[in-house]
Amino acid sequence: MKINDVILRTVTKAVVFIILTLGVYLFFAGHHAPGGGFIGGLVLASGIVLLYLAYDIETVHKGMPFDFKKVAALGVLLATGTAVGSLFFDVPFLTQTHTYINVPIFGEMGFSTVTIFEAGVALTVVGVVVTIILSISEDE
Amino acid sequence: MLTILIAILLPFVGAALIPLLYKRLRRVTHLGWFVLSVPLLLFLLLIRYIPQVAKGKTFIHTYEWIPSFNINFTTYLDGLSMIFGLLITGVGSLVILYSIFYLSTKESLHHFYCYLLLFMGAMLGVVFSDNLMVLYTFWELTSVSSFLLIAYWHHRKASRAGAKKAMIITVFGGLSMLAGFLMLYVASNTFSIRDIVANVEVIRDHALFTPALILILLGAFTKSAQFPFHIWLPDAMEAPTPVSAYLHSATMVKAGIYLVARFSPVFGGEAIWFWLVSTIGLVTLFWGSFNAVRQTDLKALLAYSTVSQLGLIMSLFGLGSVGHYYGYAESSIIYTQASFAALFHLVNHSTFKGALFMMVGIVDHEVGTRDIRRLGGLMAFMPVTFTIAVIGSLSMAGLPPFNGFLSKEMFFAAVLAIRDVEAFTIADMGLLFPIIAWVASVFTFVYSMILISRTFLGKLQPEKLDKKLHEAPFGMLISPLILCLFVVGIFFFPNILGHYILEPAMASIYPTFPTAGELTPHIHAWHGILSPELWMTIGVILIGTILFKTLKSWKPLYRIFSQKYTFNTYYNRLLEMSESGSATFTRKYMTGNLTHYFIYIYVFFIALIAGYFIWSDAMVFNFDNDSVVEYYELILVFVMIFAAIWMIFAKGRVTAMLLNGVLGYSIAFFFVIFRAPDLALTQLVVESVTTALFLLCFKYLPDLMPEAPPKKVQWSKAIISIFAGATVTIVGLAVVHYDRFESVAIYFNDSYELAGGSNIVNTILGDFRAFDTMLEVVVLLIAGLGVYTLIKLKPRKEEADHEN
Numbered sequence: 001m002k003i004n005d006v007i008l009r010t011v012t013k014a015v016v017f018i019i020l021t022l023g024v025y026l027f028f029a030g031h032h033a034p035g036g037g038f039i040g041g042l043v044l045a046s047g048i049v050l051l052y053l054a055y056d057i058e059t060v061h062k063g064m065p066f067d068f069k070k071v072a073a074l075g076v077l078l079a080t081g082t083a084v085g086s087l088f089f090d091v092p093f094l095t096q097t098h099t100y101i102n103v104p105i106f107g108e109m110g111f112s113t114v115t116i117f118e119a120g121v122a123l124t125v126v127g128v129v130v131t132i133i134l135s136i137s138e139d140e
Numbered sequence: 141m142l143t144i145l146i147a148i149l150l151p152f153v154g155a156a157l158i159p160l161l162y163k164r165l166r167r168v169t170h171l172g173w174f175v176l177s178v179p180l181l182l183f184l185l186l187i188r189y190i191p192q193v194a195k196g197k198t199f200i201h202t203y204e205w206i207p208s209f210n211i212n213f214t215t216y217l218d219g220l221s222m223i224f225g226l227l228i229t230g231v232g233s234l235v236i237l238y239s240i241f242y243l244s245t246k247e248s249l250h251h252f253y254c255y256l257l258l259f260m261g262a263m264l265g266v267v268f269s270d271n272l273m274v275l276y277t278f279w280e281l282t283s284v285s286s287f288l289l290i291a292y293w294h295h296r297k298a299s300r301a302g303a304k305k306a307m308i309i310t311v312f313g314g315l316s317m318l319a320g321f322l323m324l325y326v327a328s329n330t331f332s333i334r335d336i337v338a339n340v341e342v343i344r345d346h347a348l349f350t351p352a353l354i355l356i357l358l359g360a361f362t363k364s365a366q367f368p369f370h371i372w373l374p375d376a377m378e379a380p381t382p383v384s385a386y387l388h389s390a391t392m393v394k395a396g397i398y399l400v401a402r403f404s405p406v407f408g409g410e411a412i413w414f415w416l417v418s419t420i421g422l423v424t425l426f427w428g429s430f431n432a433v434r435q436t437d438l439k440a441l442l443a444y445s446t447v448s449q450l451g452l453i454m455s456l457f458g459l460g461s462v463g464h465y466y467g468y469a470e471s472s473i474i475y476t477q478a479s480f481a482a483l484f485h486l487v488n489h490s491t492f493k494g495a496l497f498m499m500v501g502i503v504d505h506e507v508g509t510r511d512i513r514r515l516g517g518l519m520a521f522m523p524v525t526f527t528i529a530v531i532g533s534l535s536m537a538g539l540p541p542f543n544g545f546l547s548k549e550m551f552f553a554a555v556l557a558i559r560d561v562e563a564f565t566i567a568d569m570g571l572l573f574p575i576i577a578w579v580a581s582v583f584t585f586v587y588s589m590i591l592i593s594r595t596f597l598g599k600l601q602p603e604k605l606d607k608k609l610h611e612a613p614f615g616m617l618i619s620p621l622i623l624c625l626f627v628v629g630i631f632f633f634p635n636i637l638g639h640y641i642l643e644p645a646m647a648s649i650y651p652t653f654p655t656a657g658e659l660t661p662h663i664h665a666w667h668g669i670l671s672p673e674l675w676m677t678i679g680v681i682l683i684g685t686i687l688f689k690t691l692k693s694w695k696p697l698y699r700i701f702s703q704k705y706t707f708n709t710y711y712n713r714l715l716e717m718s719e720s721g722s723a724t725f726t727r728k729y730m731t732g733n734l735t736h737y738f739i740y741i742y743v744f745f746i747a748l749i750a751g752y753f754i755w756s757d758a759m760v761f762n763f764d765n766d767s768v769v770e771y772y773e774l775i776l777v778f779v780m781i782f783a784a785i786w787m788i789f790a791k792g793r794v795t796a797m798l799l800n801g802v803l804g805y806s807i808a809f810f811f812v813i814f815r816a817p818d819l820a821l822t823q824l825v826v827e828s829v830t831t832a833l834f835l836l837c838f839k840y841l842p843d844l845m846p847e848a849p850p851k852k853v854q855w856s857k858a859i860i861s862i863f864a865g866a867t868v869t870i871v872g873l874a875v876v877h878y879d880r881f882e883s884v885a886i887y888f889n890d891s892y893e894l895a896g897g898s899n900i901v902n903t904i905l906g907d908f909r910a911f912d913t914m915l916e917v918v919v920l921l922i923a924g925l926g927v928y929t930l931i932k933l934k935p936r937k938e939e940a941d942h943e944n
Contacts, residue, residue: 125920
């Protein structure tokens with residue numbers, strides 16, 4: 001995609017960070033408020049897609065040298081891994097657990113294995129969406 | 141008794157280690173030396189249990205695997221599994237030792253030994269499992285590893301074809317066996333073979349008893365290459381010779397026999413069991429030996445001879461089942477002797493046939509051919525190989541002083557004894573048993589003679605051979621010589637084998653009989669000058685010699701059987717028919733036209749959903765409790781209706797796509813209005829991403845052409861669309877009052893206590909229904925990879941249709 005648009009690029013530079021931050025925020029917010037792995041992943045993916053729209057593939061690849069297929073695979077590994085992992089603690093498949101820990105500066109914070117599971121979901125979404133869009137756009 | 145569990149797992153561990161070791165060991169030594177340690181260790185492990193097992197002790201160890209489905213990993217060591225365990229590990233060690241010299245280091249040895257260990261573990265799993273489901277799993281694994289081993293030289297077309305054939309036939313049998321197992325489970329409510337045997341009186345009256353019997357026999361017959369399923373075994377000879385010696389003569393093909401022996405306490409007293417097992421066995425015995433005579437390839441000859449010998453063992457178990465019918469009595473002991481002979485011949489066959497296969501492998505390896513038309517006169521060059529061939533063949537023909545003589549005489553005794561049985565209306569056909577057995581033995585004698593004389597005697601034909609002749613290296617001769625030692629040793633000391641190995645196995649086959657010792661005869665070589673068995677053997681030798689001498693004059697007989705009507709042609713035709721049939725059927729509906737696919741999807745959807753709601757009388761509407769429709773909601777609805785209708789008449793793709801976006805964003809608005817922020821967020825982002833995707837895709841598509849399909853097509857599309865929309869609408873309205881299921885909403889109210897999150901949507905996604913989410917993620921990845929491979933890896937035009 002060669003769209004040489006100064007306005008788009010300038011706006012993208014600022015907006016992408018907002019979108020990516022929103023994505024990360026939504027991901028962590030998901031526990032108690034709207035958001036979560038799927039939405040967070042989608043927002044992150046749309047931010048990355050916006051980057052690809054504004055710049056060409058090579059430039060973006062320099063900034064983010066990931067193979068998004070592997071990102072997706074890593075996501076699935078995390079999701080299934082937490083599922084299988086629970087077996088090692090002698091609890092049923094996919095059991096999630098959570099606890100509260102007092103962290104300096106931040107105060108009491110909740111930690112949960114669901115977060116790992118959700119991270120897997122988010123990574124898969126990012127990986128798959130970007131992979132699909134990249135492969136279609138690169139096709140000649 | 142963890143040992144047996146370890147015995148099953150060790151080969152798998154070994155197979156897993158091979159890829160790691162292969163690169164390091166490759167330069168130093170042959171990979172086989174490492175692999176050899178596995179069966180050798182297991183063999184020594186098993187031998188330690190012989191004295192205890194001989195005293196009638198059994199060892200059970202249960203590891204709870206899937207207890208909710210009654211599937212436990214129960215290993216069971218008794219006399220019967222001991223025989224098979226010793227054969228698998230013992231012959232396995234010899235075969236691997238032999239293969240070290242047979243396969244050069246240039247071959248891809250890591251594949252070979254990986255598959256071989258996989259097979260060994262699976263086979264041990266089959267014989268040591270007490271749970272039917274576990275047994276079935278290992279059973280199919282032996283088929284898979286056999287497939288891989290037959291196709292080891294996969295660049296050869298015949299190897300691939302043979303592997304496929306073996307796979308199709310044995311897996312077909314395996315599946316019917318699974319159905320039989322499930323029927324037994326329904327009848328007995330347990331998967332444990334020991335429990336089934338213990339409760340056989342209750343199960344026998346169940347309606348599924350006879351179907352289960354037939355289905356299980358189907359599994360046994362296909363695996364043990366019984367008539368008419370024997371056709372896969374000769375084709376499986378494309379495998380490397382060590383594999384043929386191991387899988388296709390000593391172990392895997394005996395899995396079916398193991399199954400029959402294992403289930404004879406369950407089905408033994410039934411007439412249908414007796415008739416099926418004994419007659420199919422006898423027919424196989426005859427057909428195999430009859431066909432072996434005409435083979436020109438030494439391995440094919442041995443393959444048919446294996447088929448025939450498997451039939452012999454099978455029929456003996458059939459005859460032995462009469463003992464179950466009569467139950468324990470002084471007079472019924474004589475019928476149990478058939479089962480004893482079966483076990484005895486099982487061991488004997490493994491020894492002499494293993495030696496013969498290795499002998500043929502040596503000839504093939506050293507001379508470069510196994511075609512008897514090119515061989516002859518090798519005795520002078522290969523004296524040791526010749527000795528092996530003589531010992532193996534004469535034992536196979538049933539001559540003294542070799543172990544085959546003893547079991548063959550017992551076989552004759554068994555078929556003679558069966559004449560007097562009154563049950564199952566055997567008496568009318570009684571005479572047929574000894575006659576078929578005798579005729580088949582004559583043919584066995586003839587092909588044994590062919591094996592010796594055409595290969596080693598007669599005139600050497602150096603002009604037809606490519607290699608210089610010499611004796612095989614010593615390493616290759618060790619294994620067959622050890623087997624020959626057993627062939628002779630068992631003849632002179634048969635009762636050691638009988639007492640320590642066969643007697644406890646008899647106890648497993650006849651668990652209701654009080655003492656196994658009584659069932660174990662003292663094996664004699666000499667039954668007296670007047671014994672009919674002796675005269676049958678003498679007859680076999682006399683007539684066999686005459687037939688062998690006059691072979692040339694009656695061999696044309698085989699040409700009478702037209703090639704058109706062999707079982708192979710039927711098999712091929714069946715395969716072709718099923719292939720072309722499914723191809724035409726698939727082509728009928730997979731038209732490549734997107735419109736057709738949408739029609740299938742929607743018609744199916746309408747039929748299923750609307751059909752169900754009408755059928756179950758769930759189309760109940762009740763608007764009483766609905767909230768008031770606000771004016772802004774109405775505006776949104778009208779916007780959506782407008783966009784949807786405009787979309788149909790849009791001129792360009794981009795316009796249509798934008799209108800579709802209007803629909804999507806409006807739905808997001810609705811989610812906001814109805815206070816579902818999660819859904820609204822998701823919908824908004826999904827809509828944006830799909831719009832970007834569509835924009836990308838449309839770049840490659842031509843502009844929309846104004847097309848005018850026939851009115852009929854347009855109307856049918858319209859009707860289907862309207863029905864689909866109506867179904868969604870009506871179901872949406874009706875489902876509000878659908879009360880067939882209990883609402884799960886209350887459960888999710890406690891999400892904070894149960895899952896530690898107050899966002900119910902996410903606790904459902906990540907915790908309550910996390911299994912769905914996990915699999916969805918996997919599906920997503922698969923879909924992504926699918927798109928990627930379809931686009932990136934599509935073949936270029938000139939590469940299309942390139943296979944093989």
